[in-house]
Structures are given as structure tokens and as C-alpha cells.
Amino acid sequence: MNPPVTLPAARPTPSIQLVPAKTGLTLIWPDGLQSFYHYAWLRDCCDCDLCGNSYSSKRYLQPADVPLDSLPETACFDSEGYLQIAWKEEDHVSRFDSDWLRRYSYHDGIREQRFHRPVTWDAQIVENLPSVEYRYASTSDQGRLELYRKLRDFGFVVVTSGPPRDNGYQRVAQLVGTIAESAYGQVFDLTPQSKITTLGNTMLPVPPHTDEAYRHNPPGINILHCVRPAETAGESVLVDGFRLGEQLRRDQPEVFELLCRQPQPFHRIDPENHLHQQTRAPVFVLDELSEIVGFRFHTRSAAPLDVPSDRFLKIYSGNRALSQMMLSPEYQARFRLEAGDAVLFDNHRVMHARLGFHDRKRKLRICNVSREQFHENLRLTANKLGYPDEARQILAAGVCG
Ligand SMILES: [Fe+2]
Ligand SMILES: [Zn+2]
Structure with a gap:
């Protein structure tokens, strides 16, 4: 051969x-x-x-x-x-x-043994946040591989001390691939000074969610880059959807199984702006070994539950349990991004949120790169550095199964 x-x-x-x-x-x-x-x-x-x-x-x-x-x-x-x-x-x-x-x-x-298995986490992960210095990741293959491994294993990694400039997000995104389109363009400004009026452009807290659950294939790796933090508060929050799934599976196995099988509707409808996006998809996706490989959950874009009547109460109790867990400090990793820092997270696994703040000058920018590109760059780098078995690992397929 x-x-x-x-x-x-x-x-x-x-x-x-x-x-x-x-x-x-x-x-x-x-x-x-x-x-x-x-x-x-x-x-x-x-x-x-x-x-x-x-x-x-x-x-x-x-x-x-x-x-x-x-x-x-x-x-x-x-x-x-x-x-x-x-x-x-x-x-x-x-x-x-x-x-x-x-x-x-x-x-x-x-x-x-070829199936990669994630390391799931809760609030305590902040005691030892997965992170890599921007300089190390951008100047050496070893540094990039370290970044890729953390992003693969934990579903997120903080890249510290990057360029604190307006276009800093591009430099960080380059480490994992090419910037892709989201429902809001290539880059979206999360600042109260924006003319756009999503919840992200207020000073209010934003509850945990995965982005764009209403798309068949939501954004893959999100890159949230901090240009200017709030003077106080406005911390970033991440929640591990896979950890919530493991907990739900233990507490209510039948309900968990329904959330893996029963598609739920998500939508974003705004005819004035010529928008009508919708999809139906289950909250959890399992692989052939019944391990969780994908998660989507966005309570603000959940459409009226269109599920068989005899399943409604069970499905809704599952959604309630997830919503309770994601809002509980026990599961929330809360940390502060300083100017130049960025957090990269797998939007098919990890929910993001933020706490409220009072400083109109706070500015974060968000963009995304496909999961395929991230996985490919991980494989190429692992192979180059002499880890062919790691390069062939079967990685979580995400919400598209
Ligand atoms: Fe978001
Ligand atoms: Zn032959």
C-alpha cells in the first residue's frame, strides 16, 4: 500500500x-x-x-x-x-x-480507541483555564498544536495577550482557519455603541446559548475577541453542553434519549429585514457508540414547540432541566477577557453568555471558522509533528452528525 x-x-x-x-x-x-x-x-x-x-x-x-x-x-x-x-x-x-x-x-x-473523547467540565475549570499565549500559538507549530488540543478536548481555549486592535480577531482566527459567514456577516460587534439592536448590543446580561441554532449547520468555532473590556463586570461565561447532557442522562435517561431523537424547532423571523430562517433539530446528537458529539440549545430562538402531544411534557421537562443547569453558577465558567485576549469555542458543544455591565465603551468582536477547517488544521499539524494516530482520530461530528 x-x-x-x-x-x-x-x-x-x-x-x-x-x-x-x-x-x-x-x-x-x-x-x-x-x-x-x-x-x-x-x-x-x-x-x-x-x-x-x-x-x-x-x-x-x-x-x-x-x-x-x-x-x-x-x-x-x-x-x-x-x-x-x-x-x-x-x-x-x-x-x-x-x-x-x-x-x-x-x-x-x-x-x-480511535474515537476522541472530550474532557467535560463545570465552573471549577476557571481554576485552571485552558489557555495558550498568542505569541506561542502564532509563531510555532507546537504552540498551534497545543491550542488545537485544548480546543478539541475542552471545547474551548483562551488565547491570551493577542493584538488588542480592532482587527485582532482576524489574527486569532487565522490560527484555526478562514473566517466564515455567520447570519450577521463575517464579523459582528458586541458593543452597546453599535446601531444594531440585538441583546448582544445592550449592556444587559445575555443567557447561555449556542449561536444560530435556527440554521441547519450553525457556525462552528466561534472566536470572541476583546478589543476593550468593561471597566468592571461584563465577564464572559461558558457552559459545557456535553456536561449538561451527561448530567441529564444520569438524572432522567428517558428524557435525555428523547432530546436526542425528537427534533425541536428554532427560528429567526424578521420580514422587514428579509429574514426567515428556521430548522428542526434535536438538542443532542450521539455517535454510533452513543456518546454525545453535538449540542444545540438557544432558548431565545426556540420556536413554539412542535412535537407530538404525548411527548411534550417530557421534552419540556428536559428543556427546563437544561435551562436550570445552564443558569446555575455550578456549571458556568466565568472569566474576564482583557484587551487582546480571545476565547475560541466549539459552538456545537459549548454555550456562551455574558454578565451585565455599565461601561458603554466595552467592545468585543465575534467571528467564526468552520469545524472542518479546525479539524483539518489539527490533523495536518499533528501529522507534521509526528503524531499520525492523533491525526486520524475520529473527532466529534457536531450537530450535523
Ligand atoms: Fe451568541
Ligand atoms: Zn488492485
Whole structure:
């Protein structure tokens, strides 16, 4: 095989045992681990010149070309350490690098380790806020990887001592990707001096929410950059939606399960400004192992609950429980951003809010970068710095599943 990542040169691997069976073969690795591969899977993965390869999308082999009962004529490790299979009823030979086989094993237990799992948190996280200095993150790959890891694990990271200028948000956003459009344009000013009159442009507190829950695909990584903090108060607040989900799952499992299954309506309607956005989506998204990978919750844009009548009370009790938790100081990470600081957070997991203030000069700016770009930059950097397994981890898919 010729995967796109640089692998060590193939070496003889006499210590890998090969045990053929009816539908596939088992490899027993030197460390005792066993992994099974269906013959049809191996045939499908052939990346010879005739079959092409999926890394470049120049793949000529179709699933329709691969019989479910594909069988080898012979299967053995060759002198260069490749697993070589000559296929029955086909004049075709496939070769597989052993490192590649180990890396792509889909054996139970091995594949589960590939799923990244977040570190959930509550108010106490402020005692040790995930943070990275702007200078470190912007001048070294190690610094960027540290930023990416914290954002991946905790769903947020504070970037400290960045440019305290009006366009500082651009410099911070560049660390994760290209600025994307939101329902409010590329950048939105959160200041009472703005002519726009959302709740964010007042001096009132803003309750926790994920942004733009009324869009099929809400903004991904939000970047909230502080140009000028309020003299006092106006602290930023974050709440871990995944932690609330874990708690709800323990307290009311049946209700939690309904919130994962039953779509709820969200909307933003303002005909005068030519706006009519709406979607229906569940509050939590689970992955195939039933772990939470996406969260959307925006009480201010929740439309009248359009759910089956016999589910209403349960769904609403779930919404109430979430709303109680998000408003409780126990779950709120409250901290102050100074001029030049920014907080990056995953809008498909973490809710944001702010406390009220009295200083009209406070100015924060918000923009966003897609989650795909963040994940891609994380993978590229991890690979570059020698962490290929980290680069291949399965990351939370977000609210789009
Ligand atoms: Fe917001
Ligand atoms: Zn082939």
C-alpha cells in the first residue's frame, strides 16, 4: 500500500502470524493483539494502479466489482514484509503494508480507541483555564498544536495577550482557519455603541446559548475577541453542553434519549429585514457508540414547540432541566477577557453568555471558522509533528452528525 503519510520503509515482519479463515483472515501481532480482516474488505482496499486509491479520490474499483465472498488463492507476508494476496478467479494481486493494516484495523476495541473523547467540565475549570499565549500559538507549530488540543478536548481555549486592535480577531482566527459567514456577516460587534439592536448590543446580561441554532449547520468555532473590556463586570461565561447532557442522562435517561431523537424547532423571523430562517433539530446528537458529539440549545430562538402531544411534557421537562443547569453558577465558567485576549469555542458543544455591565465603551468582536477547517488544521499539524494516530482520530461530528 502507498498511504499518503510517510511511513517507515517496509521491513520483514516474521513475527506477525496470519491465520486464514472462511470469510477473512486474522493477524496476530507481536504484542499479542489480534485483528480480523474480511477478504472483501481487503479486496476493496487494494490500491494498485488498476484499482486506484481513495487518498486522491482517483479510485477505479467500485463496491459492485467486489464479491462479498471474495477469496484468496494465496495469502502470505512477502520478503519485504508486505501482506500479499493473490485473488481467486481474478488475475489480481494486492499488497498491504503491515503498519497500514494495523492502523486501519476495524477490530472491536481497536476502532473504539480511535474515537476522541472530550474532557467535560463545570465552573471549577476557571481554576485552571485552558489557555495558550498568542505569541506561542502564532509563531510555532507546537504552540498551534497545543491550542488545537485544548480546543478539541475542552471545547474551548483562551488565547491570551493577542493584538488588542480592532482587527485582532482576524489574527486569532487565522490560527484555526478562514473566517466564515455567520447570519450577521463575517464579523459582528458586541458593543452597546453599535446601531444594531440585538441583546448582544445592550449592556444587559445575555443567557447561555449556542449561536444560530435556527440554521441547519450553525457556525462552528466561534472566536470572541476583546478589543476593550468593561471597566468592571461584563465577564464572559461558558457552559459545557456535553456536561449538561451527561448530567441529564444520569438524572432522567428517558428524557435525555428523547432530546436526542425528537427534533425541536428554532427560528429567526424578521420580514422587514428579509429574514426567515428556521430548522428542526434535536438538542443532542450521539455517535454510533452513543456518546454525545453535538449540542444545540438557544432558548431565545426556540420556536413554539412542535412535537407530538404525548411527548411534550417530557421534552419540556428536559428543556427546563437544561435551562436550570445552564443558569446555575455550578456549571458556568466565568472569566474576564482583557484587551487582546480571545476565547475560541466549539459552538456545537459549548454555550456562551455574558454578565451585565455599565461601561458603554466595552467592545468585543465575534467571528467564526468552520469545524472542518479546525479539524483539518489539527490533523495536518499533528501529522507534521509526528503524531499520525492523533491525526486520524475520529473527532466529534457536531450537530450535523
Ligand atoms: Fe451568541
Ligand atoms: Zn488492485
